[in-house]
Amino acid sequence: MSKEKGILVSCSEANHFCDKNQYKEATFWEKVKLNIHLIYCRACRKYTAKNMKLTKLVKDPKVISINRSEKESMKERLKQKMSE
Template sequence: MSKGKGIFVSCSDANHFCDKNQYKEASFWEKVKLNVHLIYCRACRKYSSNNGKLTKLVKDPKVISINEYEKNAMKERLKQKMSEQ
């Protein structure tokens, strides 16, 4: 990662700032540099968008699991079908 003082950063730096921003670890200037970079870089905008979607899925997966009774019933049906073969 370059330590230049300019406001323009490489895609690698922008992705690093995006990751830090996702976890609320980016400094004010890193956020500014990231947002300037996102203005002109389509690939990094896509990376940032996908990063946000992934974070949202991880925080709220909306996964529905079966209860213990249904799980045991399914195991029994599988055992029964396996023994029939």
Template sequence: MSNKRGIFVSCSDANHFCDKNQYKEATFWEKVKLNIHLLYCAACRKYSAKNTKLTKLVKDPKVISINEYEKNAMKERLKQKISENK
């Protein structure tokens, strides 16, 4: 990461700030620099959007799993089908 004090940062720095922002670790100035960079860099906007989507999916996965009874019934059906095809 560069040590420049300007408000324009490289894509590498912007991605780093984006990752820090995702975990609520970015400073105010890192957020400012990231947002300025996102104004003119389509690739980093895309990276940031994917990062946001990933964070939302991890926080609320909405995964529905089957109960143990259904799982065992499915295993038995699979075993039967496999034995029928041998």
């Protein structure tokens, strides 16, 4: 079985397929090969889980920013506490 036509892939190929899948660029066969690889490779399952978590965080950041006056007020309180 040649490397390109084989269903089993190396971890580096699986990680590459995972990255492509994250950006919706993976082909059907790359997804199939990735999923087969994930059945037996714990390290790549972890990589994929972290990749999915990262994608979710980037798409939906739950960052709350404060306005400028609140920021300045916090700075002043910090300066006061540090000078005590």
